Amino acid sequence: MAVPDRFGLLPAGPLLLTTEETRLLWAFVHGDIMDAAVRAWLRASLGFCPRHTWAYAVVEIELWEAGVGGRGGHQPFDVCVLYEDLCRTLSARLGRPRGWGRRAEAALAPARRCYLCTQLAGPRREGFALGYANSNSAALAAEANLLRHTRRWCAATVEEWLPSACPACLGGRSPGADDGGARLCRLHLAEAVRTRTADDAGAAARVAEAADRLASLARRLAALARSMTAAGAPADAGTEASWIEALGFFGGWQFPAYLAGIPADGAP
Numbered sequence: 001m002a003v004p005d006r007f008g009l010l011p012a013g014p015l016l017l018t019t020e021e022t023r024l025l026w027a028f029v030h031g032d033i034m035d036a037a038v039r040a041w042l043r044a045s046l047g048f049c050p051r052h053t054w055a056y057a058v059v060e061i062e063l064w065e066a067g068v069g070g071r072g073g074h075q076p077f078d079v080c081v082l083y084e085d086l087c088r089t090l091s092a093r094l095g096r097p098r099g100w101g102r103r104a105e106a107a108l109a110p111a112r113r114c115y116l117c118t119q120l121a122g123p124r125r126e127g128f129a130l131g132y133a134n135s136n137s138a139a140l141a142a143e144a145n146l147l148r149h150t151r152r153w154c155a156a157t158v159e160e161w162l163p164s165a166c167p168a169c170l171g172g173r174s175p176g177a178d179d180g181g182a183r184l185c186r187l188h189l190a191e192a193v194r195t196r197t198a199d200d201a202g203a204a205a206r207v208a209e210a211a212d213r214l215a216s217l218a219r220r221l222a223a224l225a226r227s228m229t230a231a232g233a234p235a236d237a238g239t240e241a242s243w244i245e246a247l248g249f250f251g252g253w254q255f256p257a258y259l260a261g262i263p264a265d266g267a268p
């Protein structure tokens, strides 16, 4: 069965970034994320839309060549910082015991539009738009689109993250199908809560499970970010996979599954 695309999920395939997307995301990882108003926007929008969730990671991992920690570069440091915050924030919202139904529904739905989509839809600048520090955005897009380092990350950690991948993303099954209480991504969890395809108790249990999972993910993302600092200890395999689990939860799983060579039915 085809993967449903009603959430704007990415198709299973390469992610071809445009020059303008690359220019905006490259500027984003160099500064916008530090801005308090942008951080508030990203909390309200639950990060980016599915395409820009993964595009953001691709731009940082492919283009940021130098860094500290054992790996040196091509690592998702900004991604860990942002998603540690988003996982912790959403976990707290979902973990409230009372009124889980409508409250969970509201917590799982973005209250603002994707920051990148909003910038892309803005008025076009006259003339040539310079990239961050005069970088050549077309050349950076071509480099990012090779996906060399992102592919390596996704393939190297697949055994860690595949058990956490959303079956509704990978197999096209409807959320709430009899899947043994499998772990749903945010988009399919929202669908299961909204439509109550699971009974109320089942849906409440899924929300509670997601709140616990996000709290655990936040801790692993913080450890992974520390491993990318000068004093940080190396990360173990589960910690290395945490950023893929976080982005899979927020933006769907087709892209990392494609990069790791997982067939569309989700079978390893």
Ligand SMILES: [Zn+2]
Pocket (backbone or CB within 6 Å): 048, 049, 050, 051, 052, 114, 115, 116, 117, 118
């Ligand atoms: Zn977007």
Ligand SMILES: [Zn+2]
Pocket (backbone or CB within 6 Å): 166, 167, 168, 169, 170, 184, 185, 186, 187, 188, 252, 253
């Ligand atoms: Zn899903």
